[in-house]
């Protein structure tokens with residue numbers, strides 16, 4: 001009643017879990033040589049809606065400023081960081097960040113992310129570091145049950161070239177591919193039966209990484225596609241060498257963020273199916289600043305990770321003090337560092353404590 005739809009107070013354990021997820025993320029990022037960055041929550045809409053980025057205007061939380069310019073709450077870290085780094089022109093290439101993003105297209109409006117961006121990092125080094133980071137971090141938060149999914153913008157884009165679609169037509173087709181709607185894809189591609197068949201095949205190309213070999217056969221005459229499939233196979237192999245067998249592929253995956261241009265990856269929690277990270281290569285985003293800066297990154301969904309982690313319960317001790325034993329109680333508390341210690345002035349009536357130390361009459365004559 002007192003909060004707009006989608007805004008939420010954060011309380012107790014669920015808040016603590018989010019803070020833990022952020023804390024461990026910072027530790028891992030610093031340990032792997034990343035530098036911290038934070039951009040403001042309020043930015044110009046144009047930063048996100050210009051054609052190089054292409055985030056739909058309707059998705060933004062926006063208002064007019066005094067000059068009549070449209071301002072927004074940050075909908076995407078990657079774009080904001082590109083804007084910031086373009087001006088800084090830093091020597092460091094590895095950056096990490098954490099905080100909220102705001103979009104109107106999903107429940108909740110505000111969601112929390114922790115992510116990394118790497119600039120000037122070539123294929124396949126950037127892909128490998130992104131995935132290794134994800135594995136390292138998920139292990140640090142004690143999550144072992146997950147799947148890594150690989151995709152690539154280039155497969156779909158290469159196949160549809162002969163269609164010579166307008167931007168609007170292509171957007172419709174991309175959405176239909178994203179939704180895996182065979183009927184719509186079929187209807188939109190009647191003009192070219194070869195492309196139609198390839199796209200319908202591609203929608204099915206989802207699952208075990210052994211599909212890569214199968215599709216290399218199907219697309220054997222398309223050298224660009226075979227090269228992409230080889231690259232994805234290299235990533236699968238590298239992950240295998242690190243002991244990660246749970247890699248799947250979605251060859252029909254299309255970019256859900258307009259700036260992707262290359263490998264895309266996602267992580268899913270096996271138990272719930274929730275997406276816990278998402279990212280990819282975006283080598284063209286910096287072209288809006290007339291810079292040629294290859295870049296790649298990924299963001300973890302802090303809300304999803306927080307609901308999947310457990311925080312160990314600490315023993316709870318109550319020290320009961322009186323007006324004569326305030327100081328004594330505080331001194332006692334200082335000797336107990338690994339437990340939760342409450343100082344109370346009346347005896348607890350519930351079972352909230354594992355142990356009770358009664359200091360009411362201690363040292364009192």
Ligand SMILES: N[C@@H](Cc1c[nH]c[nH+]1)C(=O)O
Nearest residue numbers: 078278279280297298299
């Ligand atoms: N910004 C992307 C994740 C990402 C980071 N870097 C590249 N992609 C997202 O919100 O899904």
